[in-house]
Amino acid sequence: MTITIKDVAKKANVSPSTVSRVIANNSRITKETKQRVRDVMEELGYYPNFQARNLVSNKTNTIGIVMANSATLSFQNPFFPEVLRGISEVAHDNQYGLYLTTGGTEQEVYDEVVSMVQGKRVDGIILLYSRKNDATMNYLAQSSIPFTIVGRPFENPDQFTYVDNNNVDNAREAVSYLINLGHKRIAFVGGGLDYIVSQDRLKGYKQALADANIPFDERYFINEEETASLSREATIDLMTMTKPPTAIVTHDDLVAYEMIRYLEELKMTVPEDVSIVSFNNHKISEHLRPPLTSVDISIYNLGYEANRLLIDKINQPDIEKKKIIVPSTLIKRGSCKRLT
Amino acid sequence: MTITIKDVAKKANVSPSTVSRVIANNSRITKETKQRVRDVMEELGYYPNFQARNLVSNKTNTIGIVMANSATLSFQNPFFPEVLRGISEVAHDNQYGLYLTTGGTEQEVYDEVVSMVQGKRVDGIILLYSRKNDATMNYLAQSSIPFTIVGRPFENPDQFTYVDNNNVDNAREAVSYLINLGHKRIAFVGGGLDYIVSQDRLKGYKQALADANIPFDERYFINEEETASLSREATIDLMTMTKPPTAIVTHDDLVAYEMIRYLEELKMTVPEDVSIVSFNNHKISEHLRPPLTSVDISIYNLGYEANRLLIDKINQPDIEKKKIIVPSTLIKRGSCKRLT
DNA sequence: CTGAAAGCGCTTACAG
DNA sequence: CTGAAAGCGCTTACAG
Numbered sequence: 133m134t135i136t137i138k139d140v141a142k143k144a145n146v147s148p149s150t151v152s153r154v155i156a157n158n159s160r161i162t163k164e165t166k167q168r169v170r171d172v173m174e175e176l177g178y179y180p181n182f183q184a185r186n187l188v189s190n191k192t193n194t195i196g197i198v199m200a201n202s203a204t205l206s207f208q209n210p211f212f213p214e215v216l217r218g219i220s221e222v223a224h225d226n227q228y229g230l231y232l233t234t235g236g237t238e239q240e241v242y243d244e245v246v247s248m249v250q251g252k253r254v255d256g257i258i259l260l261y262s263r264k265n266d267a268t269m270n271y272l273a274q275s276s277i278p279f280t281i282v283g284r285p286f287e288n289p290d291q292f293t294y295v296d297n298n299n300v301d302n303a304r305e306a307v308s309y310l311i312n313l314g315h316k317r318i319a320f321v322g323g324g325l326d327y328i329v330s331q332d333r334l335k336g337y338k339q340a341l342a343d344a345n346i347p348f349d350e351r352y353f354i355n356e357e358e359t360a361s362l363s364r365e366a367t368i369d370l371m372t373m374t375k376p377p378t379a380i381v382t383h384d385d386l387v388a389y390e391m392i393r394y395l396e397e398l399k400m401t402v403p404e405d406v407s408i409v410s411f412n413n414h415k416i417s418e419h420l421r422p423p424l425t426s427v428d429i430s431i432y433n434l435g436y437e438a439n440r441l442l443i444d445k446i447n448q449p450d451i452e453k454k455k456i457i458v459p460s461t462l463i464k465r466g467s468c469k470r471l472t
Numbered sequence: 473m474t475i476t477i478k479d480v481a482k483k484a485n486v487s488p489s490t491v492s493r494v495i496a497n498n499s500r501i502t503k504e505t506k507q508r509v510r511d512v513m514e515e516l517g518y519y520p521n522f523q524a525r526n527l528v529s530n531k532t533n534t535i536g537i538v539m540a541n542s543a544t545l546s547f548q549n550p551f552f553p554e555v556l557r558g559i560s561e562v563a564h565d566n567q568y569g570l571y572l573t574t575g576g577t578e579q580e581v582y583d584e585v586v587s588m589v590q591g592k593r594v595d596g597i598i599l600l601y602s603r604k605n606d607a608t609m610n611y612l613a614q615s616s617i618p619f620t621i622v623g624r625p626f627e628n629p630d631q632f633t634y635v636d637n638n639n640v641d642n643a644r645e646a647v648s649y650l651i652n653l654g655h656k657r658i659a660f661v662g663g664g665l666d667y668i669v670s671q672d673r674l675k676g677y678k679q680a681l682a683d684a685n686i687p688f689d690e691r692y693f694i695n696e697e698e699t700a701s702l703s704r705e706a707t708i709d710l711m712t713m714t715k716p717p718t719a720i721v722t723h724d725d726l727v728a729y730e731m732i733r734y735l736e737e738l739k740m741t742v743p744e745d746v747s748i749v750s751f752n753n754h755k756i757s758e759h760l761r762p763p764l765t766s767v768d769i770s771i772y773n774l775g776y777e778a779n780r781l782l783i784d785k786i787n788q789p790d791i792e793k794k795k796i797i798v799p800s801t802l803i804k805r806g807s808c809k810r811l812t
Numbered sequence: 813c814t815g816a817a818a819g820c821g822c823t824t825a826c827a828g
Numbered sequence: 829c830t831g832a833a834a835g836c837g838c839t840t841a842c843a844g
Binding site for chain 2: 813814815816817819820821822
């Protein structure tokens with residue numbers, strides 16, 4: 133019932149090998165034969181069976197995409213669709229398909245990755261996060277499958293291929309911007325410190341403070357998890373200190389807006405009472421009130437470059453390790469005020 | 473180098489058939505043999521090759537997800553990650569993987585779908601949209617692959633398995649709500665009319681008007697495409713009419729906020745000058761200003777149920793066609809005002 | 813309870 | 829330029 137290469141071969145009076153070569157557009161087949169075989173393929177409605185082809189060629193034309201913990205948080209993280217958009221673009225241009233992990237816990241994701249690698253479901257993997265002591269990443273590192281990381285690896289960065297922003301500089305610039313506006317008490321709301329991106333930004337934050345001879349005060353530092361949701365309590369605790377911050381740096385625009393809401397409960401307005409700088413520059417942030425000052429980290433490009441690097445690596449297994457730093461821009465809008 | 477079933481068989485002193493049966497946990501194999509084989513599998517680090525297994529069993533344990541036109545718009549549509557989250561949950565519970573289309577145009581998506589179906593890359597498909605005269609849907613309908621649709625099909629709904637909201641009622645309720653607040657000139661900003669969801673909502677809009685004996689005025693109807701972005705011009709044209717609307721219904725929260733911004737340029741405030749009701753109830757909408765009155769259509773559940781139906785269909789090919797209507801709720805917040 | 817054999821639908825050296 | 833044969837790593841009737 134399914135049309136196979138044999139059916140085509142018989143009808144076109146050639147051998148299955150020849151049909152296979154026509155599919156591969158092998159140059160040793162005459163134009164005439166090719167045409168005849170193609171006509172028959174069309175006529176019978178032949179489509180190659182990928183499973184069979186994959187099995188013998190040991191190739192799948194599929195990229196595996198690994199999220200930190202998919203089912204629960206990653207899908208809610210606005211980073212995800214945009215990075216996927218970049219990945220998808222390159223995948224499509226290169227005739228690759230996309231395969232997603234669905235695991236909800238770290239262990240589940242790990243098991244899925246091992247099984248998709250060993251089970252030959254994918255030709256390469258994009259790890260959408262970088263975290264310290266991550267079992268999945270360690271597994272990939274010691275396997276022979278091509279993979280790229282979105283984010284700087286925790287250790288030995290030159291032994292990995294990855295894309296990243298310069299997160300240290302980004303945070304430093306954002307904080308310096310606030311300092312130049314006259315702010316000295318600047319709170320920092322970062323993602324979980326397991327993630328390298330959070331560590332880097334914290335470092336940049338500290339650098340900017342040091343540059344201006346402002347001592348680091350731990351009480352101004354809030355460490356949020358990956359969810360795009362901030363605890364109301366944390367905000368209130370922060371702002372009801374004896375010396376509350378006059379400015380805040382957050383790790384995502386949506387978190388920033390949520391915070392702005394909590395500030396409102398405390399009768400504080402942005403930017404009049406508190407200034408805010410954020411990261412990710414969501415499409416909608418320019419339209420909202422206040423329009424957010426935000427660091428655009430080119431999420432789309434992170435995905436795009438990650439997949440380009442990956443496909444290069446799949447095509448040329450011996451290519452050297454490489455990193456790409458995607459540029460970021462601090463977009464200044466109306467959520468920051470100069471202190472007088 | 474790759475460990476196959478044969479290597480395990482040899483080392484465990486059994487035949488490959490037996491190893492295969494152990495993997496399938498066939499009840500005819502003794503406990504002792506199973507244990508011995510499993511020990512060897514563990515020892516050698518054996519993993520089943522999915523391509524080989526899929527080829528013979530004609531099963532992939534993979535669900536194909538088809539977006540309207542992936543690369544460009546769908547990823548920017550906030551609907552996407554949330555519906556994917558629901559799909560992913562069920563996929564994971566049932567040990568299915570997720571395979572995404574990446575095509576940018578209708579034709580590309582169509583070709584991808586045909587190739588993934590004929591090429592046996594997936595066991596079933598979820599169509600994330602319903603559109604009239606859609607070639608992809610027509611192809612699926614005449615193929616024998618199980619598929620479900622998120623959205624009511626254009627024709628012969630009882631010949632399809634799908635999930636949907638009651639979009640007619642949703643729009644009717646939203647509009648009636650505004651009418652009850654005293655609004656008579658109510659604009660309707662819907663998605664492209666190719667999409668059934670847009671048609672249904674337009675119908676509900678008209679019903680609500682008719683219920684209140686308000687004539688339908690075409691000039692209050694704006695037809696936007698799938699992008700989560702509204703043209704500034706359309707808004708301005710609408711609001712500079714001699715008799716501009718006093719209330720607006722939009723098809724997505726982000727579009728609503730963008731509109732609110734354009735209204736501001738015209739010195740109009742929500743809800744003081746214009747009331748707005750929207751759809752989708754984004755997580756952030758309750759935190760923004762104004763907090764949006766929005767119809768929560770349970771996007772997660774749409775994805776969840778779509779995949780449940782699909783997997784049922786895969787497991788029982790002869791199961792009857794089915795539809796599931798996911799309930800919606802109008803969440804009343806601060807973006808609407810009673811007219812006095 | 814287990815094994816030998818055939819076969820899933822392809823690709824690719826090896827011959828000619 | 830094309831074909832016959834072997835093989836990719838599995839599963840599953842068929843025997844025993």
